[in-house]
Amino acid sequence: MEAREAALFELALRMGDTALILGQRVSEWCGHAPALEEDIALANTALDLLGQTQMWLELAGEVEGKGRSADDLAFLRDAWDFRNLVLAEQPNTDFGHTIMRQYLIDAWNRLMLDELQNSADARIASIAGKAARETAYHLERSRDLVIRLGDGSEESHARMQAALNTLWPFTDEFFEADDGDALLAAEGIGPDTAALAPQWQREVQASLAAATLDIPEGRTNPSRSRSGRHTEHLGHLLATMQWLQRAYPGARW
Amino acid sequence: MVEASARPGIEEVWAWLDGVPDPEIPVISIVDLGIIRDVAWEGERLVVTVTPTYSGCPATAVINMEIAACLAAHGLADAEIRTRLAPPWTTDWLSEKGRARLAEYGIAPPQPAGGPAACPRCGGTELERVSQFGATPCKAQWRCKSCLEPFEYFKCI
Structure with a gap:
């Protein structure tokens, strides 16, 4: 692939894999949420994310030009080829962790999609335009819950603070950029990620302050999705998600 | 293939599609829902352009099958259903008739x-x-x- 196509492939994978892995994680709640309304909300959020996955991975396959479908990319790659934000693969743990993870990624996704709606590549712009509306709706809910639970009871506050302490280090990589990103930004195809970082910081700091939660300092995480350096959790998730296609290659409904 | 003389008019096709119910909210049609963006003849082939509602909505595939079945029942078995993402679907596209039916329902x-x-x-x-x-x-x-x-x-x- 030319450098430009390779960068485009990576961008489509970053968006699609993040939606896929987060969607898979959130769908694990189906039938287990603390209240029926939350069960339905989580399942609907997962459904939107899987719909977005379909569009992004289809584009990735088209850009790559090797005839791989969205399903091929989802079910027949191994962990090191996934480009999802490492935060997306972190386990559900409890409702607090699930909602905190959702909020931090929703805020990232919203900013990315807002920029990508204006992409010089019409395919990216149309996918982002569709996904942006759904994601704005997700963000409204996850932000509201982070604030209500953080500024809630002693128990809910403690759980949200514990979730933030565990998950915050994984946001280190959110706005990193490489040569490919610079190339896409220069052509107006992808966002200038460095410029998005302060916007994300403002959004997140304001909500976490309203939630009476403290952002942990001095914690970092060495995982980096750009080079396929994931946490151990992704392999376990894929083993569940990909099992059927691995055991019965080509199985269809 | 459809003889040019026997071709149904565009308005007629719209009326047929208005008889196809939304699979999950059957009191409104897929035309009321605002997802049919265009109906046009391209040469000998009828093309229906559909914009999906939510990107993960499982009804989307069912709707496409029902459109194909509706057109086939009217003798247009080789019609093409084309998906268009942009501009994204919005609830502003729900028809007045559809809004009234939703409220009644x-x-x-x-x-x-x-x-x-x-x-x-x-x-x-x-x-x-x-x-x-x-x-x-x-x-x-x-x-x-x-x-x-x-x-x-x-x-x-």
């Missing part, structure tokens, strides 16, 4: 203000949101404080 139609205007059962305006999501991707759950009944609201996007 007990689903509050979407409002620009973001919440339902009135309880579809008793008309009460003291309302509270129960959940931002509902039984299908396009709906949320609300409750009327006057009659105390829960009801569904068609989400505004």
